[in-house]
Amino acid sequence: MTKINLKGEKATLLPTLYGRALDSQSPDSILHDTMAYEAVQQLEFDFSLVGLRRGDDTSIALRAQHLDDWVREFLAAHPESVVLHLGCGLDTRAFRIDPGPSVQWFDVDYPEVIDLRRQLFPDRQGCEAIGSSVTDPMWLAEIKGDLPVLVVAEGLFMYLKEDEGKELVRRILDHFPSGQLVFDGLSRRGVQLQKLNKAVQAAKAKVYWGFDSCAELEAIDSRLRCVASMSAFELHNDKLPTSFRLTAKVSKVFTGMKNLAVFYRMEF
Ligand SMILES: C[S@@+](CC[C@H](N)C(=O)[O-])C[C@H]1O[C@@H](n2cnc3c(N)ncnc32)[C@H](O)[C@@H]1O
Incomplete structure (x- = not known):
């Protein structure tokens, strides 16, 4: 068993891992991420504490699948x-x-998280793990900057400060000739409502960067x-x-609610 002691934004990887693990055990699994299940089995941690509600496993798997599809299309x-x-x-x-x-x-994340990845998952040819803050x-x-790049960032940008996030995006644009960025983001209202986000609260994390439109990102x-x-x-x-x-139906009427969490696909 592997002990973990992740804090703050690093601990927010636990609910999403657990969601994919639970989904993989369902007869009509969306993502079939059995490696997530095996990883959960190896971790000495009480996953009932991560703040998942009924149905969160399905929505976590759906979100990952959506970004996977965009990644596959790019590749x-x-x-x-x-x-x-x-x-x-x-992930x-x-x-x-x-x-x-x-x-x-x-694969880029904090050194502690990358150490954990190395203990849980085998090496893969063509894949390198980098332990660093993305900022x-x-x-x-x-990294050589001579090929098109695909940036995939699921559940990341909200944890960055706005100026750090923008600098990171510009740095990537300066480094590569062309590419796409696929990611999810919270609206400014979503950031204000963080006290209602059980997974963020359970991890004792804080979200900072919210954006409300494509125009703002452009x-x-x-x-x-x-x-x-x-x-x-x-x-x-x-x-x-x-x-x-029901929440999805209601969100169709209230734009502010619909835009609380949005997927973006940007290119340059
Ligand atoms: C909500 S989790 C999402 C993890 C993974 N993308 C998933 O969907 O399961 C947020 C992740 O962002 C990482 N993170 C947050 N800020 C970071 C930073 N400045 N540099 C590197 N990683 C960061 C955390 O360590 C954590 O693994």
Whole structure:
């Protein structure tokens, strides 16, 4: 068994890992992430403390699947490319996606989290794990910037300060010739309502950076264009409990609610 003592934003990787693990054990699993289940079995930790509500496993799996689909689409169009999986936590995305041999995949998270990944998951050819804050410029400087890049950041940007997040985006744009960024984000209201976010509260984490529109993200740098944005409430599945489906219906009427959590696909 592996002991863990993650704190703050690092501990927020636990609810999402647990959600994917639970989903993998369901007869109609969405993500089939059995590696997540095996990782949970190896961790000495009481996962009942991570703040998941009924149905959260399904919505976590749906969100991961949505970003996986965008990653697959990019890799199909750019078989020779670089993937930066930022704030990767204990997500086995590279194993789920199984990128081709000409893809250079980098999983980036804090050193403590990367140490844990190394204990739990096997090495994979073409994949490298980098233990660093994503906001430190050093790690990116070590990666060759001659290929198109796909940045995938699930559940990360809200934990960065706004100026740090914007600097990171600009640094990536300066480093690569072209690419896409796929990520989820909270609205400013979503950040204000963080006390209601059970997983964030359970981890004793804090969210900072919220954004409300594609236009706001495009204003970070004139090279950025928004290709798609979609409310997390638009992800549907029959497995979602009635309470989730009702919230999704209500959110259609109230834009502020619909935009609390949004997926973005940007290109440059
Ligand atoms: C909500 S978890 C998401 C983890 C993973 N993407 C998933 O979906 O399971 C947030 C992750 O972002 C990481 N993170 C937050 N701020 C970071 C930073 N400045 N540098 C590197 N990683 C960071 C945390 O350590 C954590 O693993």
